[in-house]
Amino acid sequence: MPEHYTEPVTPVYSCMVGTNQANPRCIALGGEVGKQVSCTMYEARSSSCKEVQIADEQCNKARIAHQMIPFVSIPTHDADNDEDFDQVC
Ligand code: SF4
Structure with missing residues (x-):
């Protein structure tokens, strides 16, 4: 990764240029x-x-910063009735 693609956030952590701002847009x-x-x-x-x-x-x-509607996370779960399921292949 080109060094100029990152910027320091703290003395320990860095981020991609453009991601640490109110209207984030990663340089990459x-x-x-x-x-x-x-x-x-x-x-x-x-x-x-x-x-x-x-x-x-x-x-x-x-x-939201880019005037786009937020995504809704839909949780997934394992089926309750798959204990006796016979796998075909
Ligand atoms: S575009 Fe997204 S995945 Fe790619 S470097 Fe930037 S923040 Fe990471």
């Missing part, structure tokens, strides 16, 4: 927010990137 995000975007650094994704998950508080904070 390619495309147009609200239309189609992708990470240009995905294969070298930092641990701080992985802390943000779709529909979590940080994700929705960024979506």
